[in-house]
Amino acid sequence: MKLNSILCIILTSSVLTCCTSCSGDRIEVRDRSFVEAIGIGSVNPYKITAQIYNKEEIVSVDGEGETIAAAINNAEDNQSKAFSIGHIQLLVLNPQSIENGISLFLESNRVSPNCLAVLSKYDACDVVEKIDSEEIVRLIDNNSRKGQIFKKTLCEAYDDYLGAGRTVALPVIIASNRLLMGIVMPSGTLEILNEEETRGLCWLNSSAEQSIITFDYHNKTINYIVENCNSTILPKIVDGNLFLTIQIKSKGFVYEADEINAHIKHSIAQKIEKIVKSTVEKTVYELNADVIQIDKYAQKYQPKFYEVNKDNWEEVLENCTINYEISVE
Amino acid sequence: MAKISYGQLFSILLATRIFSFTSTQVEFSTEQMLGMLISTLIQGLLLIPTFILYSNPKFSLNRDIFLGKYSVVMYSFCFIIWGAHSFTKFWNVTKSVYIPLKSELLVSILIVIVCVYVASLGLKAIARGSAIVFGITILSVIILVFGAYRNIDWLNILPVSDYKSIGEYALYDFSASGEIAAIFILLSYIGENKIRGVLLFLGGKTLYILSISVIGVVVLGRVMGIVKFPFFSLVAFSQPFSIQRADTIYVILYTLVGVISITIQSVITADLLKILIPKIKFASIISVIIMMFIAWGITNLSIDLSWIYNTLIIITAFLIPLLTLISQKKNAGGVMQNET
Numbered sequence: 001m002k003l004n005s006i007l008c009i010i011l012t013s014s015v016l017t018c019c020t021s022c023s024g025d026r027i028e029v030r031d032r033s034f035v036e037a038i039g040i041g042s043v044n045p046y047k048i049t050a051q052i053y054n055k056e057e058i059v060s061v062d063g064e065g066e067t068i069a070a071a072i073n074n075a076e077d078n079q080s081k082a083f084s085i086g087h088i089q090l091l092v093l094n095p096q097s098i099e100n101g102i103s104l105f106l107e108s109n110r111v112s113p114n115c116l117a118v119l120s121k122y123d124a125c126d127v128v129e130k131i132d133s134e135e136i137v138r139l140i141d142n143n144s145r146k147g148q149i150f151k152k153t154l155c156e157a158y159d160d161y162l163g164a165g166r167t168v169a170l171p172v173i174i175a176s177n178r179l180l181m182g183i184v185m186p187s188g189t190l191e192i193l194n195e196e197e198t199r200g201l202c203w204l205n206s207s208a209e210q211s212i213i214t215f216d217y218h219n220k221t222i223n224y225i226v227e228n229c230n231s232t233i234l235p236k237i238v239d240g241n242l243f244l245t246i247q248i249k250s251k252g253f254v255y256e257a258d259e260i261n262a263h264i265k266h267s268i269a270q271k272i273e274k275i276v277k278s279t280v281e282k283t284v285y286e287l288n289a290d291v292i293q294i295d296k297y298a299q300k301y302q303p304k305f306y307e308v309n310k311d312n313w314e315e316v317l318e319n320c321t322i323n324y325e326i327s328v329e
Numbered sequence: 330m331a332k333i334s335y336g337q338l339f340s341i342l343l344a345t346r347i348f349s350f351t352s353t354q355v356e357f358s359t360e361q362m363l364g365m366l367i368s369t370l371i372q373g374l375l376l377i378p379t380f381i382l383y384s385n386p387k388f389s390l391n392r393d394i395f396l397g398k399y400s401v402v403m404y405s406f407c408f409i410i411w412g413a414h415s416f417t418k419f420w421n422v423t424k425s426v427y428i429p430l431k432s433e434l435l436v437s438i439l440i441v442i443v444c445v446y447v448a449s450l451g452l453k454a455i456a457r458g459s460a461i462v463f464g465i466t467i468l469s470v471i472i473l474v475f476g477a478y479r480n481i482d483w484l485n486i487l488p489v490s491d492y493k494s495i496g497e498y499a500l501y502d503f504s505a506s507g508e509i510a511a512i513f514i515l516l517s518y519i520g521e522n523k524i525r526g527v528l529l530f531l532g533g534k535t536l537y538i539l540s541i542s543v544i545g546v547v548v549l550g551r552v553m554g555i556v557k558f559p560f561f562s563l564v565a566f567s568q569p570f571s572i573q574r575a576d577t578i579y580v581i582l583y584t585l586v587g588v589i590s591i592t593i594q595s596v597i598t599a600d601l602l603k604i605l606i607p608k609i610k611f612a613s614i615i616s617v618i619i620m621m622f623i624a625w626g627i628t629n630l631s632i633d634l635s636w637i638y639n640t641l642i643i644i645t646a647f648l649i650p651l652l653t654l655i656s657q658k659k660n661a662g663g664v665m666q667n668e669t
Contacts, residue, residue, distance in 0.1 A: 103555065106552065106555070106556070106562075107555070107556070107557070114568060153480070153566075155480070155548075155549065155550075155552050155566045156480070158551075158552050158555075159549075159550040159551050159552050162551035162552065162554070162555075163551065293484060296484045296485070297484065299487055300484060300486075300487055300488065303487070303488055303490055307490070
């Protein structure tokens with residue numbers, strides 16, 4: 001009983017001194033800089049800009065180093081407080097820094113899991129220095145909610161990168177208030193999709209909810225508001241090549257009509273097919289980029305074909321045939 | 330002897346298995362899940378002699394165990410090694426997962442103090458504590474599912490591509506299931522429904538590992554291949570809030586199941602040491618300290634002891650109970666012959 005009491009006292013005092021701010025090596029909240037966003041700019045050497053949480057104005061600090069971690073360390077040294085990057089909500093990347101940038105944060109296990117990855121047409125460091133990261137996050141959320149782009153977390157972006165095609169589709173900052181989708185090719189070049197191709201990519205990734213499709217019907221412009229959309233790909237092997245059927249199911253309503261008749265449904269389906277086709281033409285056939293998870297569908301439903309061809313995925317995409325089945329409710 | 334209920338046995342065993350599962354560096358996959366199912370089936374079969382022995386109300390562990398004190402030595406050795414193994418797992422995880430203490434030594438010292446304290450309270454206290462930990466486990470799974478559902482991509486569940494690896498995963502799961510060695514001893518502390526507690530545990534651990542593995546696969550996808558500790562990466566990417574992180578609940582859970590895993594080994598070892606050396610004092614404290622030193626040796630010498638664990642599990646969970654059962658049958662046959 002006496003031993004228990006002694007142990008209990010030791011334990012309580014240990015917890016109070018070691019697990020709270022009483023011990024010498026603790027850093028008080030006021031001595032921390034909470035990093036909201038990091039922009040990874042040029043490589044060799046790496047240049048980063050960290051945006052630090054501040055209510056009144058944009059506060060940023062630059063760092064340079066041979067690796068991204070060293071650059072972040074340098075940025076921390078260039079101001080007076082200790083960095084806290086556990087709550088970072090935005091990572092702005094240049095196409096060349098995608099692999100190192102994302103893998104570093106994923107492996108460190110300390111970055112906020114919902115941290116969004118975004119590309120920039122301009123220098124990523126400049127973006128983080130000049131634009132409030134909360135504004136960018138809000139813009140991404142808003143555009144994503146309306147099916148104009150689709151947002152990706154670090155984990156999702158890296159999952160794409162590890163695919164057979166090693167291509168990543170991410171939102172790209174075109175201007176301070178404008179986003180489109182872009183594709184980082186295995187060579188590190190950035191291909192920015194136009195507005196229609198971006199919308200098509202959203203449809204192909206089941207992310208077109210709340211988007212609006214306008215089309216002419218009986219000399220009237222009609223608006224179809226998408227409430228729900230679901231896209232799947234059915235892969236088959238025909239004569240040694242991949243034959244894909246893209247199935248898109250959409251549910252929504254039309255402002256100008258009480259119910260959607262067969263003619264309207266047909267017109268909407270045609271319009272969706274046109275949008276989606278333009279994206280497939282650009283991404284699959286022109287760029288040979290797999291940004292609609294064809295590799296995952298093939299791995300799941302045609303595993304033998306995938307195993308044999310995963311190293312020549314660009315060739316597979318070049319030779320594949322794509323069929324569309326669009327249904328509208 | 331302190332008696333515990335079958336529900337408490339279930340929660341102790343489950344906490345121990347959760348600890349080894351959450352410490353795993355093996356990536357979750359369809360093959361891993363199938364391997365785990367095969368391993369659990371084998372474990373169930375290995376436990377049959379134990380079930381037969383304990384279904385006989387007259388069976389007494391102290392009196393009837395095969396080879397008497399030699400077997401007790403073997404069990405003590407097994408639990409000390411297993412406790413040391415738990416310590417090494419704990420250290421490995423604390424090196425990679427963020428725990429808000431800078432010194433690893435301080436983490437170890439704190440854990441040892443907690444283990445010594447809990448072990449000194451005895452089995453009953455651990456049993457009660459493990460029931461609370463079971464509640465926290467359920468809560469953590471609910472939070473995990475709530476945080477993960479937005480990131481789920483069912484496409485990530487792939488068919489089996491490498492049938493040979495299923496055997497390797499089964500072997501790995503088996504060597505991580507040291508708790509089945511403790512079942513033969515722990516059942517002697519249970520009043521009623523002994524076998525029900527074990528069956529509940531086998532079902533519960535299968536359900537837990539399967540559900541976490543499935544969530545891990547559908548959330549992490551290909552990223553699973555590059556992460557060091559799949560469980561901790563999964564919980565990091567399955568947060569219910571947009572910015573605020575909920576990792577703490579899993580770190581707390583991990584610490585709690587870790588403490589239960591280590592202390593249960595030390596408490597059983599202490600009881601066994603008392604059989605061997607009746608006058609021994611502070612047996613549980615001694616056993617924790619021995620475990621820590623062995624763990625230190627294993628970590629510093631980087632020894633792979635998985636084959637030793639497998640052998641010890643087979644000997645303690647199957648061979649000794651089987652030989653005890655055979656010797657009991659022989660004795661019963663001898664008594665019958667004498668009577669006739």
